[in-house]
Amino acid sequence: MNSQIRNCLSSLFAKNPSHLRGPSSFFSISIFFSSTAVKPGKSKPRIDLLDYFVKKHGFSEEAASKASSAITYFRKPRWSDSVLSFFKEIGFSQTHIEKLVVRAPRLLSADIEKTIKPKIKFLQDSGFTLSDIAEIVSLDPWILLRSVDNQLAPSLLVLKSIVGSTEDVCRVLKISGWFLKHDLEKTMMPNVEFMKSIGISSSQIVKYVFKFPRFFLFKVESIQGFVKRVDEMGFDRKSKMFLPAIRVLSSMRLENWHLKLKLFRGLGFSNNDILIVFRRIPQVFAVSERKIKEVTKLLLSVRNNDISFVVNHPEVLLRSVERTLKPRLEVIEILENKNSLQKKPSLTTVYKLTNKQFLEKFVLPYSDELCGYHLHFPVRSFVGINNETLMV
Secondary structure, three states: OOHHHHHHHHHHHHHOHHHHHOHHHHHHHHHHOOHHHOOOOOOOOOOOHHHHHHHHHOOOHHHHHHHHHHOOOOOOHHHHHHHHHHHHHOOOOHHHHHHHHHHOHHHHHOOHHHHHHHHHHHHHHOOOOHHHHHHHHHHOHHHHHOOHHHHHHHHHHHHHHHHOOHHHHHHHHHHOHHHHHOOOOOOHHHHHHHHHHOOOOHHHHHHHHHHOHHHHHOOHHHHHHHHHHHHHOOOOOOOOOHHHHHHHHHOOOHHHHHHHHHHHHHOOOOHHHHHHHHHHOHHHHHOOHHHHHHHHHHHHOOOOOOHHHHHHOHHHHHOOHHHHHHHHHHHHHHHHHOOOOOOOOOHHHHHHOOHHHHHHHHHHHHHHHHOOOOEEOOOOOOOOOOOOOEEO
16 A cells, blocks of 8 residues: 555544544445554454453353453453452352343443442441342342442332331342332332322232332323323222222333224223223233233133123133133033033133142043043143143
């Protein structure tokens, strides 16, 4: 290459380094400068991260690959060695450490004394064991990059005031460590106070903190909007289904709600039927469209059932077609055809029984009648049934 052109280009990029940030400028540089054009000593040799994590720190190849792809800058291996050694010393398992690095690679360059140790000490002083801390931090390692005074301590106080004990706070954080990344005084607490003001019990709120933690991070105005919609559908605020109804509405966009209404109408439900189903079991509206269709059509094909059965027993829409409804209906049909049953069970009985109860009532006593039929039914834990004929 002409030395005059080379000098011109070098001068251009030296004066305006912002050009290096765009993909097009990178492409142009790669055209004019091959790797052999870089002068020795101008840049530090690149560390083989895969080799570093696998051979030096015992990472699995999968974790090493994920960690390497997440790291854009790595120039202080000794610093990273110290960070990883610290976590090993305080009892973090290899799995905990791998999760931590993959999810928050910035910690490899964090100051142990100023950044990491104070957070570990704070959590210990708050009543968590090192084993608890390892589990919580590995799920959401960004906790270690938050301020103790401005974020961790206030959020921990809010959680404890809601769930009641350090043990329960620990349980919550093992499910949702990201709670400590939010200002719960401004997000969670207003929602909890509003729910209490409309009659929802503290015990039900605590139950939902464990089951649906993200529900409490909505803006309080949004929660109020969901409550208004539920009220307009005629819900009794004293009903145990009041909070589930609010939660279900919060889990879907308005357009998805209308699509569910359209689905039910298409299956033969009237508007009043739909309201009854929602009031009785709101969770049904969180079920996939495919499952609602499959269950409804299967039930309508049995004994001339109509929509009223589903309306009166909407919880059946939560049952599995392949693992529960279909195999049980097959068993009952076989026994009925052979006149083996003194009394035909109701469809409600068929779907409400547990697997164990159904097996003890309708399978084990009729093993001879059912022998030879290829049924997909969970029977492995029971003796006296041929697993080759009643397959899981």
